[in-house]
Amino acid sequence: MAVLPELGLVRSADLDEALAAVGYDHAPYAGGTELVPAMGLGLRRPVAIVDLKRVEALKGIEVDAEGGTVTIGAAVTHRRLSDHPDVQEHLPTLAAAASRVGNARVRSTGTVGGNLCFAEPRSDLGCVLLALGATAEVRSAGGARFLRIDELIVGAFETSLTENEILVSVTVPFEPPGMSYWKLQSYERPTLGVALVVTAEQWEVTVGAATERPTRAVLAAGDTAGLADFVDGLELSDDMTGPPDYKRSVLRAHLERALGTTR
Amino acid sequence: MTGSQAPTSTVVRCHVNGRDVEMLVPVRLTVAELLRDRLGLTGTKVSCEMQVCGVCTVLVDGNPVSSCATLACDLDGTEVLTVEGLARGRDLHPVQEAFMSANALQCGFCTPGFIMMAVGLLDTHPDADQADIREWMDGNLCRCTGYEPIETAVTVAASGLAAATAEAGR
Numbered sequence: 288m289a290v291l292p293e294l295g296l297v298r299s300a301d302l303d304e305a306l307a308a309v310g311y312d313h314a315p316y317a318g319g320t321e322l323v324p325a326m327g328l329g330l331r332r333p334v335a336i337v338d339l340k341r342v343e344a345l346k347g348i349e350v351d352a353e354g355g356t357v358t359i360g361a362a363v364t365h366r367r368l369s370d371h372p373d374v375q376e377h378l379p380t381l382a383a384a385a386s387r388v389g390n391a392r393v394r395s396t397g398t399v400g401g402n403l404c405f406a407e408p409r410s411d412l413g414c415v416l417l418a419l420g421a422t423a424e425v426r427s428a429g430g431a432r433f434l435r436i437d438e439l440i441v442g443a444f445e446t447s448l449t450e451n452e453i454l455v456s457v458t459v460p461f462e463p464p465g466m467s468y469w470k471l472q473s474y475e476r477p478t479l480g481v482a483l484v485v486t487a488e489q490w491e492v493t494v495g496a497a498t499e500r501p502t503r504a505v506l507a508a509g510d511t512a513g514l515a516d517f518v519d520g521l522e523l524s525d526d527m528t529g530p531p532d533y534k535r536s537v538l539r540a541h542l543e544r545a546l547g548t549t550r
Numbered sequence: 551m552t553g554s555q556a557p558t559s560t561v562v563r564c565h566v567n568g569r570d571v572e573m574l575v576p577v578r579l580t581v582a583e584l585l586r587d588r589l590g591l592t593g594t595k596v597s598c599e600m601q602v603c604g605v606c607t608v609l610v611d612g613n614p615v616s617s618c619a620t621l622a623c624d625l626d627g628t629e630v631l632t633v634e635g636l637a638r639g640r641d642l643h644p645v646q647e648a649f650m651s652a653n654a655l656q657c658g659f660c661t662p663g664f665i666m667m668a669v670g671l672l673d674t675h676p677d678a679d680q681a682d683i684r685e686w687m688d689g690n691l692c693r694c695t696g697y698e699p700i701e702t703a704v705t706v707a708a709s710g711l712a713a714a715t716a717e718a719g720r
Binding site for chain 1: 555556557558560576577578579580583599600601602604607610613614615616619620621623624667670671685686688689690
């Protein structure tokens, strides 16, 4: 077994304590699903972990019926997200995607915030949350910033968070009619994820997993030329699940079927 | 706060297979190391250390977790169940019985992990259907590749437990 190097533990009772503690060598820690293996491989060597699991402000799931949003704390696990009745009611596509993240063990401990902040491109939640128009609240001791998901995630394994910031929550508008999420997956992470919001007027297409970060296009319904340009312009990854051409073919086929534009 | 101020060990109080455990553990210690090296519970195996293979699965407050990728400090205040905690004396757990009757093991290395995943599934979803069973077991690897007997065993255990629940409710 890989033995982890010596590690300090900061258990923050509230958000202010956590914000005072996090830093370059003090890593925010919740589910540990990504951080513990990364430490085992020597990719991350924090002096201490700042445990966020006891910070109540990061654990809520709250509905704003008037504003039509659900605010999800960053330390909410995938299992709690997928099993929560309010999420199932107002964000059914997100609940369904969360119920199929990784495997049943990852869903026990892995968190929404951890998933977004690790910024592994092959993620379902980033794609679905971008499609839903979610807003991330990011805090430091100095104040708050509010970011779209594609402003939070800026590249593969890269976010716009500074070392003294913590992702607090994501606020997600209620799911619009005509939304779907589909993924191609043969290993523990998705190869390609596609979130669609299709109405009589508009096609909103969000592609994730095969791109460095989730990428969204808003097209007039029926704009097949614009859709083709979007698909052709995507920079798709080349990895053990297949080359870019293969992923682009699968993406085209899925879109033709889902949008009813089969040639 | 500087690094030198953060303690590198912490006290963990929890129940492991119903037994009280109170220990000072290093923060870097994983649950698998605590179970295997400090408590002698070697039924839990370790392989990929990436949360992929599932051989290290234990239940923490009823939820399956990868003990190789979970820190022991996180067990404070929890109920931990390992494969050693399933049998009652000489009476095996219904899931263990089902694995035996369906010949759902070959070399046996992955078996404790599959059994703990199945127990975790059936405890929380007694009405699990084939799709649920497949999705949960999909998170575990068997390199002898005997997946069909494993699916059969979990299906048999699910129907046995459903029948026992119906009997008890009568």
